[in-house]
Amino acid sequence: MKRFFILSVVLTLAFFSSCVDNRPPETVGAVDPLPSWNSGKNKEEIVRYVELVTDTASNDFIPITHRIAVFDNDGTLWSEQPLYFQLIFVVDRVKQMSKDHPEWKQEEPFKTILEQGLKGLLTVGKQGIGEALLATHTGMSVSDFQNMAKQWADTAKNPMKHVLYTGLVYQPMLELMDYLRQNKFKIYIVSGGSVEFMRPIISNLYGIPSEQIIGTTFKTEYEYNNGHPVIMRIPEIEFNNDKEGKPVNIQKIIGKKPIFAAGNSDGDLAMLQWTASNRYKSLKLYVHHTDSVREWAYDRNSHIGKLDKGLDQALADGWHVVDMKNDWKNIFPFEKKKN
């Protein structure tokens, strides 16, 4: 009873102090599994959910084999401003490849991208972006493409934060994934990014094996190549892993409905709805970008990571909306080191 009393006091305090920025660290149980999360409804309910579904004595117990958790990547696990990581790669690749393509100086969409960089890419429209994607992402073997992506990511810096992109992962989400893994959840990344672009970059970053990374695919072809077989990337988008494509791919590749889903935009809405329909108790979570100082603040009217219909449904259906500014003590790992 004493523990429940303390918990309810903590919860009440957390509720009434949600506008205060720097609060003392609280612990849940002996060791706080989510030290970068401020106390509050979201943190408490995530922990309560995990404790409930992993408790064999609970009516809501879920067998390990059904503990599937799906996470969007851009904007959910790391920053997606000023532009999705992969599109920055497109711009850098166009510049690099232009040495072998002098004709691009006169040809759209390359001309605009070469002249105006990131800003240019945003003006060439969906078709222009598509053409630039195909030109930069296909025509080589999968392993050559992965090496290229990895090398680039090792040095690519965010032009607004002036740190490596890979340094802009969200510390609280890394802790959440660790916590779920400790509780035998199997974590999948389900992102609109190209799967072979993500794998060499995020697999080590998040501790997620390549077979648990699901993304957009380009057509590929097997070539025997006289006993040195390769899989070549063909200039055609095969499957767009966004919006309704996410639950479709989750079923196709995993074959199980998730019990836990995290996203940050309308592109994740179908995945969260699909998760909400699980016969097992499920948890749906939106990361809401509310911190214009430490990260960025945007939602309904953003051209990147727009969260509009999803926010309406989350509020109506009682899904968890994580308020980055107030729910997260630290956002990036480098902030944690400063503390």
Next chain:
Amino acid sequence: MKRFFILSVVLTLAFFSSCVDNRPPETVGAVDPLPSWNSGKNKEEIVRYVELVTDTASNDFIPITHRIAVFDNDGTLWSEQPLYFQLIFVVDRVKQMSKDHPEWKQEEPFKTILEQGLKGLLTVGKQGIGEALLATHTGMSVSDFQNMAKQWADTAKNPMKHVLYTGLVYQPMLELMDYLRQNKFKIYIVSGGSVEFMRPIISNLYGIPSEQIIGTTFKTEYEYNNGHPVIMRIPEIEFNNDKEGKPVNIQKIIGKKPIFAAGNSDGDLAMLQWTASNRYKSLKLYVHHTDSVREWAYDRNSHIGKLDKGLDQALADGWHVVDMKNDWKNIFPFEKKKN
């Protein structure tokens, strides 16, 4: 030294007695991991391979995360005669659905299938089989289709062996998969069968979770359905997981090259070639159907599970060709129970 001496005597005996059918059980080490396999080159080399790549002191040690094993299904893990399991389902479904489709009595390919059953299906050609596949496999939700497949498989009997199809799994291959699992291999089924047809039937049979079953896919669509979302199967083949499609899908879904591959036909050749190109030490295995009494005997000229080019490459490159008649003590689990 004494152990080596005994082993070499056993090996020599096994070599010279390969034409004898009933030999006394031998053991490898303390407990024989493959009791339904007769001693001989294949059994010994499989065990030696597994011991080598899991031995941290060996130069050929392979980290757990790279121990990916891929198995074809039809003809590799269970019998595929007189016709692939899934095509028998097509015939039964056409008969069942014909009550609601009186027009099929006059329409090909349904007319021939209704009149001549399995034999009829073999005469309607690729296009006819394709039409029958779409008619019987799509137009419903994934979960409805899975229930349908499961119910059917629970009673469907092989017309030549008069036992349940699911009873025609190969006991030696079940043991091989168990042995690999014990040694932390992650086993994937990579089959030409429809992934959603296989999952409800073979997942429990082999102890392989749905996310480790890769197969042919039909197009699907997500429908929100007023808060009761479903994924509907659309009458269009999306990806044919056969031949070159196998390595393509292995890369797309797993993102790692296998170290162990087992197949039984030319449809598996690209998968075995791909595995052979692994920088880690790999093992490639063909199940060769050589037992016309206990199972079936067929290879180069068969219309089902043709093994021709694959056999040539296996013999030329020193892959393992498992001789069902001589390498397997028992073929089916029900034989084992009789012993």
